[in-house]
Amino acid sequence: xxxxxxxxxxxxxxxxxxxxxxxxxxxxxxxxxxxxxxxxxxxxxxxxxxxxxxxxxxxxxxxxxxxxxxxxxxxxxxxxxxxxxxxxxxxxxxxxxxxxxxxxxxxxxxxxxxxxxxxxxxxxxxxxxxxxxxxxxxxxxxxxxxxxxxxxxxxxxxxxxxxxxxxxxxxxxxxxxxxxxxxxxxxxxxxxxxxxxxxxxxxxxxxxxxxxxxxxxxxxxxxxxxxxxxxxxxxxxxxxxxxxxxxxxxxxxxxxxxxxxxxxxxxxxxxxxxxxxxxxxxxxxxxxxxxxxxxxxxxxxxxxxxxxxxxxxxxxxxxxxxxxxxxxxxxxxxxxxxxx
Amino acid sequence: xxxxxxxxxxxxxxxxxxxxxxxxxxxxxxxxxxxxxxxxxxxxxxxxxxxxxxxxxxxxxxxxxxxxxxxxxxxxxxxxxxxxxxxxxxxxxxxxxxxxxxxxxxxxxxxxxxxxxxxxxxxxxxxxxxxxxxxxxxxxxxxxxxxxxxxxxxxxxxxxxxxxxxxxxxxxxxxxxxxxxxxxxxxxxxxxxxxxxxxxxxxxxxxxxxxxxxxxxxxxxxxxxxxxxxxxxxxxxxxxxxxxxxxxxxxxxxxxxxxxxxxxxxxxxxxxxxxxxxxxxxxxxxxxxxxxxxxxxxxxxxxxxxxxxxxxxxxxxxxxxxxxxxxxxxxxxxxxxxxx
Numbered sequence: 001x002x003x004x005x006x007x008x009x010x011x012x013x014x015x016x017x018x019x020x021x022x023x024x025x026x027x028x029x030x031x032x033x034x035x036x037x038x039x040x041x042x043x044x045x046x047x048x049x050x051x052x053x054x055x056x057x058x059x060x061x062x063x064x065x066x067x068x069x070x071x072x073x074x075x076x077x078x079x080x081x082x083x084x085x086x087x088x089x090x091x092x093x094x095x096x097x098x099x100x101x102x103x104x105x106x107x108x109x110x111x112x113x114x115x116x117x118x119x120x121x122x123x124x125x126x127x128x129x130x131x132x133x134x135x136x137x138x139x140x141x142x143x144x145x146x147x148x149x150x151x152x153x154x155x156x157x158x159x160x161x162x163x164x165x166x167x168x169x170x171x172x173x174x175x176x177x178x179x180x181x182x183x184x185x186x187x188x189x190x191x192x193x194x195x196x197x198x199x200x201x202x203x204x205x206x207x208x209x210x211x212x213x214x215x216x217x218x219x220x221x222x223x224x225x226x227x228x229x230x231x232x233x234x235x236x237x238x239x240x241x242x243x244x245x246x247x248x249x250x251x252x253x254x255x256x257x258x259x260x261x262x263x264x265x266x267x268x269x270x271x272x273x274x275x276x277x278x279x280x281x282x283x284x285x286x287x288x289x290x291x292x293x294x295x296x297x298x299x300x301x302x303x304x305x306x307x308x309x310x311x312x313x314x315x316x317x318x319x320x321x322x323x324x325x326x327x328x329x330x331x332x333x334x335x336x337x338x339x340x
Numbered sequence: 341x342x343x344x345x346x347x348x349x350x351x352x353x354x355x356x357x358x359x360x361x362x363x364x365x366x367x368x369x370x371x372x373x374x375x376x377x378x379x380x381x382x383x384x385x386x387x388x389x390x391x392x393x394x395x396x397x398x399x400x401x402x403x404x405x406x407x408x409x410x411x412x413x414x415x416x417x418x419x420x421x422x423x424x425x426x427x428x429x430x431x432x433x434x435x436x437x438x439x440x441x442x443x444x445x446x447x448x449x450x451x452x453x454x455x456x457x458x459x460x461x462x463x464x465x466x467x468x469x470x471x472x473x474x475x476x477x478x479x480x481x482x483x484x485x486x487x488x489x490x491x492x493x494x495x496x497x498x499x500x501x502x503x504x505x506x507x508x509x510x511x512x513x514x515x516x517x518x519x520x521x522x523x524x525x526x527x528x529x530x531x532x533x534x535x536x537x538x539x540x541x542x543x544x545x546x547x548x549x550x551x552x553x554x555x556x557x558x559x560x561x562x563x564x565x566x567x568x569x570x571x572x573x574x575x576x577x578x579x580x581x582x583x584x585x586x587x588x589x590x591x592x593x594x595x596x597x598x599x600x601x602x603x604x605x606x607x608x609x610x611x612x613x614x615x616x617x618x619x620x621x622x623x624x625x626x627x628x629x630x631x632x633x634x635x636x637x638x639x640x641x642x643x644x645x646x647x648x649x650x651x652x653x654x655x656x657x658x659x660x661x662x663x664x665x666x667x668x669x670x671x672x673x674x675x676x677x678x679x680x
Binding site for chain 2: 030031032034035093097100101118119120121123124125127128130131132134135138139145146149150153154156157158160161163164165167168186
């Protein structure tokens with residue numbers, strides 16, 4: 001997850017302490033030995049031979065939010081651990097498959113699993129993680145287990161649908177900003193909405209609280225995607241980990257680009273963006289100018305602000321302890337680089 | 341599913357009448373539009389453009405067994421419909437992924453989904469079916485919903501593990517018959533065990549009944565795999581739909597072959613089977629002779645009989661109506677071509 005601020009919410013460290021052991025335990029308990037080998041590597045716990053390593057394995061933002069949602073329901077964060085691990089497992093299921101589908105050979109500075117274990121084994125390992133996520137919730141001793149598992153499946157279905165729509169967009173040059181926002185809601189928003197509410201749902205919280213946390217997460221997810229897309233065009237690589245213009249070079253149908261293409265007089269942009277030949281560096285800069293000139297940047301910034309405001313409102317309406325609300329807001333600022 | 345007898349159990353027709361509409365409804369209700377297109381094609385309901393077709397879409401053996409298991413618990417077969425559809429969806433999830441992993445271009449005389457929609461879309465459609473299977477059970481209004489969903493996940497995890505082990509076997513020339521039987525138990529037995537018990541579990545049946553039906557299905561699954569492997573070497577193509585020697589031509593590590601390779605004096609067989617160059621027809625016949633000479637055929641037949649007997653015993657111990665028991669036995673005979 002790319003972010004534009006360096007200050008990490010303190011809940012991330014606390015979250016990792018609970019979630020990392022739970023993730024490891026789930027992999028060892030539910031997966032067969034061949035699958036566990038791939039899963040351990042993918043999570044960064046071992047190298048491809050199975051030798052323990054200690055590499056950076058992501059910030060675990062989603063599970064930290066899930067633990068907070070358990071606290072929002074008046075429970076301890078530990079009560080949310082199965083839900084937090086389940087959300088992270090679904091996220092990693094999608095990463096394992098995404099890397100194969102996109103043909104990506106590196107993730108977080110390491111070779112992707114399919115390049116080392118083969119696409120079939122990485123596909124199966126992804127399937128095994130999805131299955132484990134569901135088992136983890138169903139085996140949890142919590143009143144909301146069945147309901148939480150059903151919600152996780154709904155979110156997963158929406159995420160899959162968003163991925164499929166994203167693929168379908170690659171063959172179209174008439175995608176509208178509204179369609180693209182809906183896709184982002186499915187692909188990114190659904191699992192984040194689930195992450196922000198699943199701990200509360202597992203604890204058997206009231207529907208109103210679950211609904212507000214869910215809506216908060218959905219808006220946060222879309223705002224995050226908009227900011228991520230902005231960084232993929234105008235980001236400063238040193239600060240964000242994302243190279244300036246990276247998404248333009250691979251002609252991604254990101255939100256600012258789709259908005260610009262949808263605007264009047266975007267012929268030069270369309271010609272450059274939809275031609276077969278690669279763009280040189282001068283052309284990448286020109287595309288960025290054209291997207292900005294057509295209002296794509298302003299549109300994305302204003303949509304991000306809209307979803308940030310909507311997320312804030314959902315959180316304001318939710319009945320939870322002020323300290324937990326403050327932590328949710330800290331996450332939201334961290335993920336979007338916008339003041340909440 | 342390849343079988344060696346032509347007489348179809350009458351429960352198959354009754355099963356299809358309940359399960360086909362439930363499958364269609366599940367696909368329309370849970371899947372997004374892009375995924376539904378792939379799923380409808382894969383199930384044989386439409387062509388690749390989405391135009392309705394009426395092609396042979398498999399016998400639906402697994403879901404018919406699941407409906408019987410609901411009856412075994414004293415319920416109507418209709419009560420087992422969500423469980424039956426869920427089992428079939430998991431089966432189709434595995435077929436969609438298997439075809440990609442194996443690079444198979446045809447299934448039941450039609451182009452496989454990935455060849456028409458691309459591997460990414462077919463992968464995602466498989467994921468969508470697995471997710472739908474779980475949702476279907478969790479959304480069912482039945483006392484055993486949570487427990488049934490957990491069992492389906494265990495079976496799926498074992499199936500995935502069996503597929504992974506099968507892939508690992510391709511890189512080994514020292515696989516033992518015991519390992520191969522265990523793999524068949526995971527890859528084929530686990531889902532069939534689930535199919536034979538999930539209707540009862542969804543209905544909230546007693547653990548003893550669920551356990552016996554489960555064990556019956558597991559033995560039946562392994563017996564079926566042994567018979568299927570025998571037919572893949574010595575089957576008569578007219579009667580079974582499987583070409584004589586088909587599995588030998590692609591050097592599959594099937595059970596009779598692994599048993600023969602494990603026997604004393606199998607050097608000629610090993611040399612032929614593990615060499616890089618393809619086998620000509622004379623060599624395929626020679627391999628079949630060598631497998632038989634080394635006792636691979638007799639071993640597989642005797643193991644099949646063992647599992648048939650064990651399955652029969654599990655069923656005899658189960659507390660269920662005689663008419664339902666008779667239908668289970670009819671299925672077992674149909675699937676293995678052995679007298680039960």
